[in-house]
Amino acid sequence: MPRRKTLKLATYNVNGIGNRLPQLLAWLDREAPDVVALQELKAVDSAFPAAELEAAGYGAIWQGESRWNGVALLGRGVTPVESRRRLPGEPADTQSRYIEAAVHGIVVAGIYLPNGNPQPGPKFDYKLRWMERLIKHASTLAALPHPVAILGDFNVIPTDDDVYDPKSWRKDALIQPESRAAFERLLAQGWTDALRHCHPDTRIYTFWDYFRQHAERDRGLRIDHLLLNDTLAAHLQDAGVDRWVRLQDKASDHAPTWVVVKAP
Template sequence: MKALKIATFNINGIRSRLPALLAWLEREQPDIACLQELKAPDKDFPRATLEAAGYGCLYQGQPAWNGVAILARDSEPLEVRRGLPGMQDDSQARYLEAAVHGILVGCLYLPNGNPQPGPKFDYKLQWFECLIAHAQSLRDNGHPTVLAGDFNVVPTDLDIYDPRSWRKDALLQPETRACYQRLLAQGWLDALRHLHPEERVYTFWDYFRNHWPRNAGLRIDHLLLNPDLAPYLKAAGVDAWVRNETKASDHAPTWITLSTRKRH
């Protein structure tokens, strides 16, 4: 196993936040970076700029909304899958899967689901069910695999600054949380929570009501490791400094590092 740093980052508009993305890549140098919410069609993806920064790119864009990408430092991601099984007719760009640096990487942007109840929440649960079904095969594939992205799930009340004002939000609904727990029950390791079992660690701070200065955050960006990869987990954290930059995304990059040898 290579020593690797793998990160996930909801960029919230890659064209307007390209300088921030480049600054983060240069400072933190992740070996693999999964991006969500590109909000740009493929023709506007800044491939040449990212390649000049040392990153090979695989991406699936969509005008104005959604969009996912996998970046690989000094390498080219090898595409395995575009879109989830069962969602072939879905026009929303939300899932990419690639082989990168000896790891199978699933980059995902799970639907938000608001307002709920309603068709958007129904779509969220449908998408989640397809993810759970596909994740089972990835869990059992015998290859080190990570599912990384914006899951739009607050797993427990420890993962939010104050659940009371969010109880009606799709991210906290019992059905949403139950889907996430079913995913973990397959044998996936929630890396950040595993290494920080009691800490209030956040990855998202809303733009409204002074959430960032108050550290009123949510943990919704996750990296899940299958049993073939989990033993190599060394560290996990959040590059919160990115959220404090000018014109920042409302998310901060979340990352893990892997050891060359099994640690447990």
């Protein structure tokens, strides 16, 4: 296989890989991303469609869960070399929300950050603890001399410009001051928010709920993020959202979100 001049990295919350495998395969065939972080597999390990993805040209590693959560990393033409699964810092936490590997010369962390609703309450407390664990571990990744990306569904709306109607979301865990402050502390380690960097003045969304034709009316949220460390951000070329996937029949409520970088 010839060496790629650029790499396309993407994150996609599939909201059930069993039900939405046809949409996933159609997107992979059309857009041909080189690295993909998947979230909300909602499938046990044995139900992960490794054979179908291999037939589509993708190697995979994954960590499933029976009803909720579940994360995976895909590599076009390669199988990611796993370096970690599960975020350190809370041994009793068995939720499948983190996976990390080397893919095409890049250290990639795929995350599915807790939603945190309803708040206040134990689910929001867990969200904030998880974010603290992520911040601590991400500091070690940011310090690496290698290109590093953190891709996933962060379940954080960073600013009011990242939601179609901030007032209607004021009580949601995704927009709380504590959630936003933790996300800002993460970025302050030196991470570049690739989508916002490439579209600084544009209302651009990655999630649209299923109510009142919000997807068709583009009434969405930006909660799927691609963070690049300084080494990789120096090679950033473009970023965007494949909204067409969200507009398909029986689609996930998220759209694939991607970044193009010069190959390391």
